[in-house]
Amino acid sequence: MKKTILLAALMFGAVVFPSLAQMNSSQQNPVRKIEVAGFAEMEVVPDEIYFSISLREYYEDEKSQKNKVIISTLEKQLIKAVTDAGFPKEALSVSSLGGYQNYADKKKKPTTFLESKEYELKVDRSDKLDGVLSKIDSRGIQYANVARVDHSKKEEFKKQVKIDALKAAKEKANYLLGALDQKLGQVLEVRELDENVYYPQPMFAKSNMRTMAMAEADAAPDSDIAYQKIKISYRMQAAFEIK
Structure with a gap:
């Protein structure tokens, strides 16, 4: 029994002592x-x-509910306005369909169902959008808005900004060590x-604000104001x- 305990102690020592020696060596050197930290930004x-x-x-004739302008007529106006502005027809797509009941009298049941359609227009520049809206009957536009923006080379820009941030970190480390007469080593x-x-x-x-203003002119001029940048x-x- 004593031999077994002694043998176990010797084996334990063979494992522990080199490990401790290695730790001591690391602490001494x-x-x-x-x-x-480095920071970089791009717009x-x-x-x-x-x-x-x-x-x-x-x-x-809203009062008498006559001469309805159907959605296909408005859609043709939109498609023509898009192509006339120089955008391909494929840039326009239907994003949702809907509608609502139209009441001639609040006390009565709805007389007709008026259809609505929402479209998404993908463009590479915003200065032609005013011209597109000006060619659509203002009464047929329920609303219009820029839903989102992006950039086709966003992932490339992200890589470049990361590289610039690392370069800024290295530059900072260099001048800080230079102030102490030290040199920068490996990363x-x-x-x-x-x-x-x-x-x-x-x-x-x-629409009741934007398109009414457009209706006052034969053609709305293209805006020369650049859209806000992505940061x-x-x-x-x-x-x-x-070192």
């Missing part, structure tokens, strides 16, 4: 390092703008601290050895 003008347009049937660790991609908030324009920013942390 710690790696000298510097950890810094890009969107080249993918998704514009929502909702069309709704209406009566030319030990790289970490992504945070990502921030800011998209401009969607813009909404009620991409990264913060990267890097650890370097001090």
